[in-house]
Amino acid sequence: MTSTDRVGRLLTLVPYLLARPGISVDEAAADLDVTDRQLREDLELLWVCGLPGYGPGDLIDMAFDGDRVTITYDAGMDRPLRLNQDEALALIVALRMLAETPGVGERDAIERALAKLENAAGEFAEAPVAVRMAGNADRLEEFRKVVQRRRALRITYYTASRDEITERVVDPMRVLVMSGKSYMEAWCRRAEAVRMFRIDRIDAYEELAEPAAPPPQARSAEVRDSVFTPTPDLPLVRLRVDRSARWITEYYPCEEVHRDADRWVVTMRVADLGWARRLVLGLGAGVTVLSPPDLVAVVGGEARAALDAYVAP
């Protein structure tokens, strides 16, 4: 924490407490995201600040009742400092994102909050940032309602990594939008684990009479920017990639990418060799499998088997 941060915090602290007479120190500390001790040190420091003259009637004053604090004299610090440029940007852009996310509830409240915040931010309200989230709005809205009804679902789901459509019963937990794709997070009774289902791959669903009941061990995943995080136990695949297929290094998590003459050698972990086979076949001449040997044989064998069908009479 720099001294600038602390000055900013102190300037906010007086009006914050002023608006909440008799608030307990722990509640205020939790709200402001500081420790009890930091907050008490801040209060001690404020006690020696005030108007010129710095006599008993000029200094900021407060009354303590056990753990509760009330500002009794604010020395003119009754309003917080206006939002700075970064604060206005962070809040306004985030609200625009919320407003743009298909299926989000309370849309009117978001729009009104945005208008009021832009008004309060004054000259900083004009954030040079435009937002358009993707996704099928109707579908997302539908699933938001499904999740809210808290019923178990039987879904027909396409798993791209295994290229199969399966039926399973799930207990929905929440709906989220990430990197332009929408997902339903749910407890999958078949896998007995929390799974993220891409909403555009739920081909059909049926609401069951029984309530959604994710077991206590079902916890929401800490979501970053990618649903698939490779783990070290997954098989490594090495590919030689030319310019036309180089985009895969931006699209899929890679362990290593290095230059080899006019091509690149890419090492990635894959959840399923069947998926890797479809990926490589789909990329065509832009990719050659270097290892594992099983994958080299399967890709070549599959291509030859497919060609046979075309030369047949």
Added chain:
Amino acid sequence: MGVSRSRTERLVNLVICLLATRRFLTAAQIALTVPGYEHDPEDPREHDAFQRKFERDKAELRDLGVPLETGTASVFDTEPGYRIARREYALPDIHLEPEEAAAIGIAARLWRNAGLAAAASSGLTKLRAAGVEVDPTTTLGVEPVVTVDPAFEPLTSAVRAGQAVTFGYRTPEADAAATRKLQPWGVVCWRGRWYVVGHDLDRGATRCFRLSRIVGGVRRIGRPGAYEPPRDVDLIDHVARWSGPVERTKQASVLVRPGRADGIRRWAQEIVAGPDGDRMVLGYADVDQFAAWLVGYGADVVVLDPPEVRECVIGRLREIAAQHPATEPAVRPEGVPA
């Protein structure tokens, strides 16, 4: 800690003093008033030290966003004076209904990026200090997860400053990062990805760049206020043009092995089961992309019609077969899914 504490105390007192005064106060008057600036103005070394300290403090308050006003108390004054206009300093009154406050609370939590997350949280604290109550338990049913690339902050502030930037830009197909020069107009989040749109100074045309491909930081060039972004520009439209939806107007028919290639089945417009497999009709736009997708399913799919797709698939399969020559024995090993 001692130094930091006295500095913090001095700065808070300076803000209170300048908020309370109507008259502009000169540095000398401030030194006589605010604790922490005591010095002998006749001693050049002490005076220099005071001036440096006061300059640093002013800079720190400006960093915080405290609007320092400069002026003179009367026409006879030669020294500039300082004060803070309460109207400029204070967050304007903001009255939020509980669900509006809740929406801002949720918005503040969206950022996973350190810089903006901290700004969102300190902004929210200011709203709370203005009397807004935020219920931290509210949800809106759908949660967007927002991540942002490091180039976001320097680019948005360059747009505001009206200052051109230069950066290294690496596309996946290129060997090395190329240096680009841009007058940025704005930043766009399109389908979860971030882009900057602006006037490319080398190309002399409007261009958009993906933020995740910017390498090695963004540097400002040229003078601030050198240009103004066009007023009527639709930033999203510029980005969307690069990745618009495709219309699948052409049709192909394929034969799929029973029970296989579920990924293709989902897109079939028509499926007719037959003795040699399931005949399906599929819509497509670009022959090459469509063929590539079909080839992904290997021998499970045979294209019947039209010839342009059939030939494209055969050509691709030949290339793959040549690049993955058979080793003896060419059988599918155990444990690898077909």
